[in-house]
Amino acid sequence: MKTVKKASAAPAPRSQESRGPVTMHDVAALAGVSRATVSKYFNDREGLKADTLARIERACRELDYVPDPHAVSLVRGRSRIVGVILPVISEPFFAEALRAIEEKARALGMEVIIQCSYNDPAAEAAALMTMRSMKVAGVVLTAVASRNNLDLLLRLEQEMRIVYLDSYVHEDCNYVMNDNRQSMAMLTRYLLGRGHTPAYLGAPPVAHPSPEERRAGYLEAMAEAGMAPHFVPAGAQPSWDFEAFGFRHVLDWLAGGAWKRAGVTALACGTDRLAIGAMSACRRFGLEPGKDLAIVGHDDLPISAYLHPPLTTFRQDVAAIGVAAMECLQAQLDGAGAAPYRKRFTGGLVPRDSA
Amino acid sequence: MKTVKKASAAPAPRSQESRGPVTMHDVAALAGVSRATVSKYFNDREGLKADTLARIERACRELDYVPDPHAVSLVRGRSRIVGVILPVISEPFFAEALRAIEEKARALGMEVIIQCSYNDPAAEAAALMTMRSMKVAGVVLTAVASRNNLDLLLRLEQEMRIVYLDSYVHEDCNYVMNDNRQSMAMLTRYLLGRGHTPAYLGAPPVAHPSPEERRAGYLEAMAEAGMAPHFVPAGAQPSWDFEAFGFRHVLDWLAGGAWKRAGVTALACGTDRLAIGAMSACRRFGLEPGKDLAIVGHDDLPISAYLHPPLTTFRQDVAAIGVAAMECLQAQLDGAGAAPYRKRFTGGLVPRDSA
DNA sequence: ACAATGGGTTCGTCTTCAGGT
DNA sequence: CACCTGAAGACGAACCCATTG
Numbered sequence: 001m002k003t004v005k006k007a008s009a010a011p012a013p014r015s016q017e018s019r020g021p022v023t024m025h026d027v028a029a030l031a032g033v034s035r036a037t038v039s040k041y042f043n044d045r046e047g048l049k050a051d052t053l054a055r056i057e058r059a060c061r062e063l064d065y066v067p068d069p070h071a072v073s074l075v076r077g078r079s080r081i082v083g084v085i086l087p088v089i090s091e092p093f094f095a096e097a098l099r100a101i102e103e104k105a106r107a108l109g110m111e112v113i114i115q116c117s118y119n120d121p122a123a124e125a126a127a128l129m130t131m132r133s134m135k136v137a138g139v140v141l142t143a144v145a146s147r148n149n150l151d152l153l154l155r156l157e158q159e160m161r162i163v164y165l166d167s168y169v170h171e172d173c174n175y176v177m178n179d180n181r182q183s184m185a186m187l188t189r190y191l192l193g194r195g196h197t198p199a200y201l202g203a204p205p206v207a208h209p210s211p212e213e214r215r216a217g218y219l220e221a222m223a224e225a226g227m228a229p230h231f232v233p234a235g236a237q238p239s240w241d242f243e244a245f246g247f248r249h250v251l252d253w254l255a256g257g258a259w260k261r262a263g264v265t266a267l268a269c270g271t272d273r274l275a276i277g278a279m280s281a282c283r284r285f286g287l288e289p290g291k292d293l294a295i296v297g298h299d300d301l302p303i304s305a306y307l308h309p310p311l312t313t314f315r316q317d318v319a320a321i322g323v324a325a326m327e328c329l330q331a332q333l334d335g336a337g338a339a340p341y342r343k344r345f346t347g348g349l350v351p352r353d354s355a
Numbered sequence: 356m357k358t359v360k361k362a363s364a365a366p367a368p369r370s371q372e373s374r375g376p377v378t379m380h381d382v383a384a385l386a387g388v389s390r391a392t393v394s395k396y397f398n399d400r401e402g403l404k405a406d407t408l409a410r411i412e413r414a415c416r417e418l419d420y421v422p423d424p425h426a427v428s429l430v431r432g433r434s435r436i437v438g439v440i441l442p443v444i445s446e447p448f449f450a451e452a453l454r455a456i457e458e459k460a461r462a463l464g465m466e467v468i469i470q471c472s473y474n475d476p477a478a479e480a481a482a483l484m485t486m487r488s489m490k491v492a493g494v495v496l497t498a499v500a501s502r503n504n505l506d507l508l509l510r511l512e513q514e515m516r517i518v519y520l521d522s523y524v525h526e527d528c529n530y531v532m533n534d535n536r537q538s539m540a541m542l543t544r545y546l547l548g549r550g551h552t553p554a555y556l557g558a559p560p561v562a563h564p565s566p567e568e569r570r571a572g573y574l575e576a577m578a579e580a581g582m583a584p585h586f587v588p589a590g591a592q593p594s595w596d597f598e599a600f601g602f603r604h605v606l607d608w609l610a611g612g613a614w615k616r617a618g619v620t621a622l623a624c625g626t627d628r629l630a631i632g633a634m635s636a637c638r639r640f641g642l643e644p645g646k647d648l649a650i651v652g653h654d655d656l657p658i659s660a661y662l663h664p665p666l667t668t669f670r671q672d673v674a675a676i677g678v679a680a681m682e683c684l685q686a687q688l689d690g691a692g693a694a695p696y697r698k699r700f701t702g703g704l705v706p707r708d709s710a
Numbered sequence: 711a712c713a714a715t716g717g718g719t720t721c722g723t724c725t726t727c728a729g730g731t
Numbered sequence: 732c733a734c735c736t737g738a739a740g741a742c743g744a745a746c747c748c749a750t751t752g
Binding site: 033034035036037040047048049052071073074075076077 | 733734735736737738741742743744
Binding site for chain 2: 021064066067068069070071073074077079081088089090092095096098099102103106111112113114115116129130133134135241242243247273276277279280283302303305306307308310
């Protein structure tokens with residue numbers, strides 16, 4: 001006996017109105033077609049009469065039916081979910097990148113699942129395993145600075161798409177990021193062009209390889225000019241409290257006095273948040289930032305234009321980077337798995353009064 | 356004939372190593388138990404011998420097996436996903452709230468799906484329908500300011516848990532938020548206590564009801580002191596560019612001169628970002644913020660302590676608010692559907708040099 | 711009575727395939 | 732031939748039940 005337990009063996013209109021979830025069955029019944037045809041409607045519209053199409057569409061709207069994503073994912077073995085793994089959401093760069101990713105994902109009809117690693121390799125590994133079990137369509141990953149999970153990542157890249165955001169872990173991986181070397185070199189040249197002797201303050205080691213690249217950009221520009229580089233000594237302690245990090249180390253550095261003897265007149269900072277800490281340290285030390293010591297940042301936070309003095313900085317195109325990450329996933333989903341997708345973005349220098 | 360198509364009628368070890376996804380079947384075979392027992396292991400551990408438990412656990416680890424979340428969601432009719440719908444991610448308050456939500460969700464073994472409404476009712480409605488189709492365990496929602504979707508929300512609350520974050524749309528709904536009336540009253544009293552006559556600058560209408568509450572707090576404190584309130588006239592145009600909003604309107608207001616005639620000596624701003632714009636406007640107008648005009652903000656951004664002058668503000672406990680949202684969902688999942696879950700949080704005034 | 715078994719059914723969809731009009 | 736139907740098997744796990752050691 002098959003129909004003993006459930007009396008819905010044949011497509012029959014629901015007896016109750018809006019009882020339980022609506023299924024393809026109900027849509028088929030209302031549209032007067034078979035389940036198979038409705039399925040076709042959602043997957044391969046080719047070879048369906050316009051009339052049938054319209055009837056199904058109408059039925060869907062009437063019942064406000066949407067295919068159950070879990071059932072689809074189960075049978076397909078893939079979901080329409082992209083996983084995003086970031087060190088931390090509340091850092092402005094990542095928040096904005098996530099925003100752009102989410103917007104683009106929606107346009108592609110995908111959902112976004114987010115996890116934070118807090119720069120902890122174990123948390124990163126756990127997040128990756130979760131994404132795998134969810135059979136995500138792809139993963140956008142900002143790898144932890146230590147790159148401890150290289151082996152795991154190499155293995156996972158075999159079975160799912162991974163795009164690295166503002167990071168990479170090996171040759172041949174997909175990544176999207178700002179051209180940090182170029183942008184920091186540009187800022188440094190700008191300072192040099194205005195007759196300054198710039199020192200450099202790098203970010204704490206919570207990211208990779210952006211800080212190294214920015215530092216390299218500074219070095220490159222200094223070498224070009226035939227000048228010796230100067231660095232603000234900074235601890236190797238990971239921290240996301242960039243302002244405090246900048247404040248503390250710049251204050252110590254100013255107090256040390258070596259900068260004065262070396263004729264340093266400007267300070268290039270790895271990020272705006274560091275620059276804000278640095279400006280505060282200047283004042284504490286009795287110097288007027290932008291006058292006694294020129295300062296530049298990197299990233300152009302929304303507030304940077306309203307600081308005192310307004311901060312000269314570099315605007316990277318975060319939204320474009322986020323969108324590109326999604327485009328990478330999409331591209332590699334439908335087709336080409338061949339060449340790795342890599343994109344370097346440039347932004348523009350934003351001159352303001354701090355330098 | 357049943358076993359014609361597939362030869363795995365009886366639990367038999369996988370022939371190939373690591374071919375296709377691992378299923379409960381494989382775990383059962385390796386552990387030498389039946390499928391039903393493995394299922395019990397994941398759901399109702401009661402009545403399983405310690406020995407069996409250990410064998411299954413070992414098998415899971417060996418195969419690194421995790422139950423397919425889609426299959427589970429399908430059969431259960433519920434997923435372990437919570438949906439988060441925010442006006443925008445990149446606003447620091449929301450970014451931090453999302454971070455806290457994600458952290459707490461992970462601790463509860465749930466995933467977080469994010470969508471932005473950009474304060475658009477249609478986008479909010481679409482996001483809600485998506486969450487419904489995903490059969491989420493619950494939704495954390497910051498409702499759009501216009502509250503256009505009230506009917507939809509009332510309907511959806513019947514079939515799924517919704518907690519409102521920093522917003523609410525009707526009596527009896529669950530919500531978690533800062534006590535904005537109290538916090539702004541506290542800031543205003545602080546200014547009054549120092550002999551100031553404070554005016555007020557509210558945020559653009561992109562949120563509800565926090566701005567109204569803060570305004571009410573200002574009014575309350577002024578009334579208490581028997582003083583007439585003063586407002587910076589501000590447009591009703593929605594915008595997330597708070598600094599620009601604050602800058603523009605404060606500059607116009609200062610230029611108007613009415614503040615001077617009214618003896619205003621301080622400005623309370625609805626958020627730190629507004630205060631930053633306001634400080635910039637002061638300088639443009641030739642006033643020294645913190646000296647010629649006292650300024651306070653609200654929210655205590657990471658940078659606020661490093662501004663010039665450091666900004667007096669109010670720190671709301673964003674992380675606690677996010678965590679509470681998740682606790683609400685959890686509480687209502689296992690049990691009580693009775694009383695609405697509402698929580699008001701308080702933070703603390705952070706006195707600094709700007710006032 | 712306790713632990714575990716194995717079989718069957720269900721969730722909602724995709725997919726295929728042999729027909730039917 | 733072009734379009735559609737009907738039936739049936741997967742997908743992976745949960746839940747139920749009647750048995751068995």
